[in-house]
Amino acid sequence: MSILEVENLSVSFKQYTSGLRQKNHQVISNLSITLKAGKILAVVGASGSGKSLLAHAILGILPDNASISGKMKYAGEELTPDRKMALRGKEIALVPQSVNYLDPLMRVGKQVRTAVKSGAAVTAQKMVFKRYRLKPEVENMYPFQLSGGMARRTLLSTAIVSGAKVIIADEPTPGLDPTVMKEALNNFRELADAGCAVMLITHDIESALTIADEIAVFYAGTTVEIAPVNNFSGKGEDLRHPYSKALWRALPQNDFIPIPGSQPHSSALPPGCLFAPRCPLATPECQSNQPEIRELRGGRVRCIHAT
Incomplete structure (x- = not known):
């Protein structure tokens, strides 16, 4: 059952030049995802692809110079x-990327x-x-007294106890040792198994594959593919979009083949x-309109050549 739906979301920022x-x-632009009860959607992509901005748009914490279009629904x-303000921190909880949220x-x-x-x-x-190996004395500390790993575990703790139906975790594992990281990921799986909808924003595809049900691949501010986790295997033959396949094959544990060019700036x-300027399958038709x-x-x- 879908809990949160984002359809054709576009976000722009007003800026003043000379x-x-x-x-x-x-x-x-035209970004779409669906979060389902009992499921984990992992969102992957390069820095600047819109992953954290999506989370902030859902929560209503974008800056004042942001403009939003598209549809977002919660529980229909x-x-x-x-x-958003009424649900934030209650039914929709964020595990933020920055420990400065404390x-x-x-x-x-x-x-x-x-x-x-x-x-x-x-x-x-x-x-x-x-559970997160934070000693009893930690509860009486202030954030400045915590290490980076301790601060992240505190943020994780806040989301875990909230009882939220939707958990948005924005890069929740950097700074955690492997044991705590594995336990944190397993906790997200437990939350999903208990009925929560979880969106895990991460650069670590391999870790995401251990707990996620689906992977959403972002590129330059849009969704290019949403695929079941079992499609991320072998040489990526089961993947659909050229960027998803190239991203998979660029991982060190796979072929370690770099993707020519770079993601365009907004x-x-x-x-x-x-993706057309970097895509080996691009044709003139690809350069006229963004595919649906x-x-x-x-x-x-989102590719006219995908089969």
Whole structure:
């Protein structure tokens, strides 16, 4: 069952150039994803592909100079700005990329307890700290007293105790040792198995494959493919989009073949298919219009050449 649906989302930012001329930079275009109860969707792609911006758009925490179009629904109803504010931190929880989201003036134990919506908050906080190997004395510390790994575990703890139906984890594992990282990923799997919808934003495809149900591949601010995890195997023969295949084969554990060229900046996006300038399959038709995303072989793809 779908809990959160994003359809044809576009995000642009107003900027002023020399002479106080206003210019819009479109950083996300026609992006679509669906989060389902009991499932984990991993979102992968290069830096600047729109992964974190999608999370911020869902939560309604984009800066004031952002403009949004497209449709977002939560539990079948439109996700308006007021509804985003009402649901944020309650039914939709964020595990942010930056540890700066912690309140520098509040002890971390109290911060985690404020996220508990039912039951004994102190008990829940102590249990989750024990799970993440945070010693009892940590609850009385301030964020500046924590190491990077401890701060990330505190952020994870906040999401775990929130009881949210949707968990958005934005690069939640950097700075964690392998044991804690594996446990954190398994906790997301447990949350999904208990009925949550989880969106895991990550650069680490290999880790995502251990817990995710589907992988959404982003490129230059749009979704180019959404595929079941078992498609990411071998030489990527089961993948649909040329970029997904190239990204898979570029991994060190695969062929380690670099992708020629670079992802375009939002201020210099090419016409038509955004991957066309780097794509070996590109034809003149690819340069006229951005392809629509379509169903194909149990997944979704934005490419007219995909078969």
